[in-house]
Amino acid sequence: MDYYYGPGRNHLFVPGPVNIPDPVIRAMNRNNEDYRSPAIPAMTKTLLEDVKKIFKTTSGIPFIIPTTGTGAWESALTNTLSPGDRTVSFVIGQFSLLWIDQQQRLGFNVDVVESDWGQGANLDILASKLAEDTAHTIKAVCIVHNETATGVTNNLAKVRKILDDYSHPALFLVDGVSSICALDFRMDEWGVDVALTGSQKALSLPTGMGIVCASPKAIEASKTAKSFRVFFDWKDYLKFYSLGTFWPYTPSIQLLYGLRAALDLLFEEGLENVFARHARLGKATRLAVEAWGLKNCTQKEEWFSDTVTAVVVPPYIDSAEIVRRGWKRYNLSLGLGLNKVAGKVFRIGHLGNLNELQLLGCLAGVEMILKDVGYPVKLGSGVAAACAYLQNNTPLIVSRV
């Protein structure tokens, strides 16, 4: 029994959890198995090897943890830092805010760098903090690659450059929850020490896996980090890695098979093609927003996110009503505005396993909803703008025959 039903498909455009490809749903459609048989370790070995590719790392060590993104955050922090440690962290929206809240609750001393919601992390302040910190009291710079609440992408290469400019040894911890597998992410090149994502985002799986990747420097830090941790302790994983049985506690058999299938699809399409597809759909979405005469919550092009677009509605409209109506009338799931931007923005997630016509159906739906709630949109305008771009830029995609 489902708890809702509308004819036809649900159009899932929240920025997570996202659409699961059918081959992945099929791969997970199975009974449990003994995870101590020879089969599961054999598969796990391939998963750990292949997961590194989505982080673009060869030296990192991945941990596939039965948890959510929030748990992955905690794993990243508690394994590398000690209570009282100073971190620099940036509030640019609800998820970066929640991560900082976690950092504070874990007892770190957080230098909170605030920006307007709709701007990227203020890296000038980072630079000045690092410049001042000749004593290296800053133990970690924590940053969200892509803020899911506002659709803002931070420039990680620049963060690395600033760290390098000041030869600062702080750990570089990155939340890649709504970026990894959708936006180009280069762990090794950017010297990221811990990167993490969640299965229900661009990997296009169900929720349930927090995937964390640690650089050798992070692994080294974990040996002295004093934060309390048991469930999230990397040590337990490393012990079972060396035993060749891999799992300190029971993994989800279904998610392992799902991850295997998801990675296979990503590699078959080609990671760079996946990024290009996200760029294409992101651009098309922004062109539609522009055509509707609405503002992108993200204030500058340099921060535009190719995985989620937060659309600012006029003051006389409650963006939550747009989301409600989309669901009830068109079986369309859009993202709510959160916290500071609640009621002010709605969000279109365009990440994960998605194609042009799915997005165009969503955009057409948004147009009708806008009209429903009294915004004087010209019907078809956003779709026209998106089509004009997509028709020129979409490659031939269907393959295998």
Next chain:
Amino acid sequence: MDYYYGPGRNHLFVPGPVNIPDPVIRAMNRNNEDYRSPAIPAMTKTLLEDVKKIFKTTSGIPFIIPTTGTGAWESALTNTLSPGDRTVSFVIGQFSLLWIDQQQRLGFNVDVVESDWGQGANLDILASKLAEDTAHTIKAVCIVHNETATGVTNNLAKVRKILDDYSHPALFLVDGVSSICALDFRMDEWGVDVALTGSQKALSLPTGMGIVCASPKAIEASKTAKSFRVFFDWKDYLKFYSLGTFWPYTPSIQLLYGLRAALDLLFEEGLENVFARHARLGKATRLAVEAWGLKNCTQKEEWFSDTVTAVVVPPYIDSAEIVRRGWKRYNLSLGLGLNKVAGKVFRIGHLGNLNELQLLGCLAGVEMILKDVGYPVKLGSGVAAACAYLQNNTPLIVSRV
């Protein structure tokens, strides 16, 4: 292993097989069972009772046959007619043509009434034939409710009226393959003697069930009909109905559960709402075609089909290229033009479990393909026209909470 893969969903807009609702896919995701256990007859009883509702009959007897629409045709004909029998049948497109071909191969003497492909059945000729046939040599009038190749819907109430006007006792046999469960169909009211459909059409199941419903008069006719038949013989079904075990040979367990789920969804939505949804999506499609400046293959509004629209392309375009390109570039499946209209039309199926945004995604795709192949379409125009209509006419659909 699939034999093709493109990122995101396939957009399935051929006029059959159509999209299967997820709850139905779930219901069929199962092992085989003993069909002679008490469970399967118990379920079958509900199916036979409920299937009558989709034909709008109380006196008809349904047969759920493990076959396709072609087999259902053969079941309808061979059980009610004898070799040499005279039938009147109408060619208005490829499927009505194939049915006539079958009638001829089965040895009937067919009065073939031809119309332009794009017109409905010529009922004036029917009237004159019946008028002349005072000896009642015509044993059956065979008509396709909805011609899937051209998107033409015939007026069955009018056929009945003509039969009544001449008090003609001919059997009234109807192919409802692409109409039943999508267009209003009234077996009892229209005095239809045999009606039939296939599971992969508006029932939104996989292929594999030919569902035939026979009036008491048709059952009576079957007692003397001399056409050879064994697999398709209703007698075997009737025998097992009276035994309470229902199946003369092994049914597909999966399709039985699927049919149960499909009927449940149809009744939850409400058959009249289902028809209204098809009318809405059909109208939206036709408005888009008009906005593109293209012609509907169907020549008059009275014949417009709410389940499939055949779109005529300009002579300098090969419609097959539109279909090919849709599949390769946008993961969109459109219907080819068949036989006389091959290369000249492509078809948009808008039947089965489908909603507004799915259709709008398809229409946006068609616009881009039209541009791809050199037709000077104004991008967004069709979607705009469809949206303008849909935004005013779509009810709140998502329910259960």
Next chain:
Amino acid sequence: MDYYYGPGRNHLFVPGPVNIPDPVIRAMNRNNEDYRSPAIPAMTKTLLEDVKKIFKTTSGIPFIIPTTGTGAWESALTNTLSPGDRTVSFVIGQFSLLWIDQQQRLGFNVDVVESDWGQGANLDILASKLAEDTAHTIKAVCIVHNETATGVTNNLAKVRKILDDYSHPALFLVDGVSSICALDFRMDEWGVDVALTGSQKALSLPTGMGIVCASPKAIEASKTAKSFRVFFDWKDYLKFYSLGTFWPYTPSIQLLYGLRAALDLLFEEGLENVFARHARLGKATRLAVEAWGLKNCTQKEEWFSDTVTAVVVPPYIDSAEIVRRGWKRYNLSLGLGLNKVAGKVFRIGHLGNLNELQLLGCLAGVEMILKDVGYPVKLGSGVAAACAYLQNNTPLIVSRV
């Protein structure tokens, strides 16, 4: 909603439909697709090629028909014979009886050769009939390879030998419904002209595919055979084979993917290993029956079937009660006795995707049911006998790592 529920798995031991392997269930867990896209013909080509392997033919032409075994029978007969044609056919149980009934209803002149139910086909009578038939009035010898109702396997090599001994040109038509993919079947070597099976038997799929394979001689015969046929006409298939689109009417997308997966599993295990596994499980079952002190319905070892065992119960027990009780008490599905042996035998199907412990669970269940219904079985005796054999004869089976 299921129509029954017991905790744990259903133990499916009817001789069809049989257990579907999980990878096959997964492969079929999918939406519909356009069968006219490039993907489906590409897959179909591999299916037609690979299906020949299960018949052990290189020269035969297979037809994958959306029907059941009964339909496959009709396809075999109507494509090769004409009304009035003389056939020789053998009654050895309910299914051979039904096939003869079909032959008679199709208008053939059938020489019915009867045997006790529990014996194989009387091939001496065949020999004498062929000897007498110097005028070659016998057009076909029709025989069931494995009679599912009694668990009797006929010797097809011997049939061929008799045909050859008399240089008789009659067509050799074989029902391999409960044998092909389980028992060794050699179409080319045995000169079989039409062989057929159903998807729900040893192929371990849902019901819905009748698979028929025709020798060049049978194809030749089809050009002059005068039986009425339309749906079952090979001609339509051959036309679409030459077009490269393969399907004269809509196939079940799900069954195509299922067949692909089922064949892959069979070839991975190896057909000869599959036969050996069936031989092993058949032998184990017979040893259990013997240990229980019950009689096999099959009277001689030369006819013992490795796919189904019909067990004779003492006269004071109604075998139908055994089946009923198995289902209600132990979630075990056994086969009923049919027609002449109704109430007298129950059947254990041991064909398809099955292994040792599944069978042993079934045998243990049968022992408890026998006790339930008052038969003085020694609990554990049948399992002990089966185990003693299996423990010595089961190879290491689990692979891939």
Next chain:
Amino acid sequence: MDYYYGPGRNHLFVPGPVNIPDPVIRAMNRNNEDYRSPAIPAMTKTLLEDVKKIFKTTSGIPFIIPTTGTGAWESALTNTLSPGDRTVSFVIGQFSLLWIDQQQRLGFNVDVVESDWGQGANLDILASKLAEDTAHTIKAVCIVHNETATGVTNNLAKVRKILDDYSHPALFLVDGVSSICALDFRMDEWGVDVALTGSQKALSLPTGMGIVCASPKAIEASKTAKSFRVFFDWKDYLKFYSLGTFWPYTPSIQLLYGLRAALDLLFEEGLENVFARHARLGKATRLAVEAWGLKNCTQKEEWFSDTVTAVVVPPYIDSAEIVRRGWKRYNLSLGLGLNKVAGKVFRIGHLGNLNELQLLGCLAGVEMILKDVGYPVKLGSGVAAACAYLQNNTPLIVSRV
């Protein structure tokens, strides 16, 4: 692609993860959804209400946490205790040992009470500790209801009685991972303060949910407990409960639907019937072990577990070889001996959605493996003993028609 394949089903008899019922697999066979739509909270409300029933509590507050049993432990401990707190905890096998290890790593001061592996918790020592502790320095008594490594069930009613005898206010924390939904568990009656289980055990779901239930006293304790916790903090859940949106971070949509289906099945069967079924299968297993002449690792009947039986092998046999061989030869998954009993015991899990014939198949398999590895078992003996018991004690189970 699976990483192993053997013909027929895998026989899953590890004590977790256990077999998932087909209706639950079906319920989880779905795409993601927006968990902020009205549908998911509506379903969640029913889940939270119904989950209380499996704990037999009306006053407890449940938390459904995206984690494993290990995480559920951590949630129970960190929310109710502070670093330095004194706990009493019992080692009776590997899992109780791991829980104590966690307690120590979390900084508690654990009074470890050891027993032989194969004995229950030494409650006399608990009594004496409580007697001495007039200052109430003991903050919690932590006990595993059922030790999965040895198949030992502790008497929780007795623990409560001892606490009451000494009017000791210590919290009563219970790991019910391999008991809840299989063994009778009475949270309110026994005054349990925190009880927990994991989805992959008797609930018969995939891994991924740690389900924790807190008494009002535990909730009160959580307000002052000083253990570091963020991901596992109940406070976040309570906040979202009061908001009516329920989830502080993304839940697994699939597991929610799976839990709904699993609870529905449990309630349909009836919890007391579920317990009786486990008792029946546990007893049958022990009778088989006895018949084989082998020892149960559990030393006294009062501790016999109805969810898992650890079987002691003779010294000349390596129990790991039994497990390996079961998997490779019979597609049977048994549990390894862990830690102190590695190589000495193998384990048969008989919990979750399981029936008689499944267990009997497993027992027959174990007999053959025992023979394989050189133990002089009498084939059939264990099955005979189990059948003799089951045949007298199994109710009619299959229902709905």
